[in-house]
Amino acid sequence: MKAVQTLAQKPWQAGVVDAPPSAFNRFDAMRTGLKFMIAVITSMFMLFMVAMVMRSQLGDWQPLTEQPWQPLFETSRIWQNTWWLLASSLLMQGAYWSCTRGALLARGLLLAGAFTAVAFLFGQYQLWQDFVVRGLGVQSSVAVSFFYLLTGLHALHLLVGLLFWPRSARALWHGQPQVARQHLSLLLMYWHFLMLLWLVLFALLTSTPATYKALAALCGVDVTP
Numbered sequence: 001m002k003a004v005q006t007l008a009q010k011p012w013q014a015g016v017v018d019a020p021p022s023a024f025n026r027f028d029a030m031r032t033g034l035k036f037m038i039a040v041i042t043s044m045f046m047l048f049m050v051a052m053v054m055r056s057q058l059g060d061w062q063p064l065t066e067q068p069w070q071p072l073f074e075t076s077r078i079w080q081n082t083w084w085l086l087a088s089s090l091l092m093q094g095a096y097w098s099c100t101r102g103a104l105l106a107r108g109l110l111l112a113g114a115f116t117a118v119a120f121l122f123g124q125y126q127l128w129q130d131f132v133v134r135g136l137g138v139q140s141s142v143a144v145s146f147f148y149l150l151t152g153l154h155a156l157h158l159l160v161g162l163l164f165w166p167r168s169a170r171a172l173w174h175g176q177p178q179v180a181r182q183h184l185s186l187l188l189m190y191w192h193f194l195m196l197l198w199l200v201l202f203a204l205l206t207s208t209p210a211t212y213k214a215l216a217a218l219c220g221v222d223v224t225p
Contacts, residue, residue, distance in 0.1 A: 027182050027185075027186070030186055031185075031186060031189070034186055034189060034190060035189075038189070038190065038193050041157060041193075041197075042193075042197075044153075045150070045153070045154075045197060045200075045201075048146070048149060048150060048153075049150070049200075049201075049204055050219055051146075052146045052150070052204070053204075053212055053215045053216050053219060053221070054219060054221050055142055055146070056143070056209070056212040056213075056216065057212070057213065057216045057221055058142075060141075060142065061142060061143060061209075062141045062142070062143050062144075063143065063208070063209050064143050064144070064147065064205070064206075065206055065207070065208060066208065066209065071130065071131055071134055071136060071144075072147075072205060072206050075206055077123065077126070077127055077130070078127065078202060078205075080123060081120050081123035081124055081127065082198065082199070082202060084116050084117075084119045084120040085116070085117070085120040085158075085194075085195055085198055086195060087116040088113045088114075088116035088117040088119075088120060088191070089113075089188075089191050089192055089195045091109050091110075091112045091113035091116060092109070092110065092113035092184065092187065092188055092191055093188060093192075094109040094113075095107075095109035095110040095113060095168075095184060096181060096184040096185065096188055099172070099177040099178075099180050099181040099184065100177045100178070100181065103172060103175065103177065106172055106177070106180070107169070107172050107173065110165075110168060110169055110172060110184075111169075114162065114165050117158060117161075117162060118162070120158070121155055121158060121159065124151060124155050127151075128148070128151070131144065131148075147205055150201050150204075150205065151201065151205070154194065154197060154198055154201060157194060158194055161187065161190050161191060161194065164186075164187060164190075165187065167183045168180050168183040168184045168187055
């Protein structure tokens with residue numbers, strides 16, 4: 001009978017387990033989930049970038065950067081978008097630092113961070129429109145298809161991040177600086193990751209065929225003529 005009673009015990013119903021999880025545990029779990037999501041996104045982009053490098057070694061590849069008439073020969077617009085995204089990352093970092101020092105300053109920095117992120121997305125839209133005006137649609141060439149794929153996916157992930165921005169803003173506007181700081185810590189991890197990812201994409205998309213050839217060799221692709 002004692003063995004049956006032991007087997008019938010339900011330890012998960014103990015008082016300690018019944019207690020609601022603390023905010024620390026909840027945010028710790030959210031942070032772990034975010035790290036896992038970042039790892040998945042990184043893997044996905046790495047696969048696409050490796051595929052792009054390998055595909056660039058086939059004969060039908062048309063570079064986007066070598067000649068003045070090619071769409072990425074002039075990179076001033078991409079640089080402008082990069083500065084917008086960098087400013088967004090720095091402003092949101094400033095909002096995080098200011099959460100417990102001054103609500104007004106933190107709110108202003110958080111709003112400015114969202115504004116500059118939207119400016120980046122609008123700049124990307126203008127860049128895509130420039131491709132369309134040049135007659136470069138999604139299916140016009142393999143290189144252009146990869147450009148739309150990589151920049152579009154990055155913009156989509158940034159837009160997803162903006163959907164979580166109101167949680168931090170709501171906590172700030174309701175006088176909960178510690179809660180806002182916790183939400184911002186998660187948002188910042190994601191935001192800085194997207195900034196670093198964009199720098200890698202920028203470097204890859206504006207690289208020359210010689211760079212693609214060297215990268216393909218590193219990936220073990222036979223690049224001999």
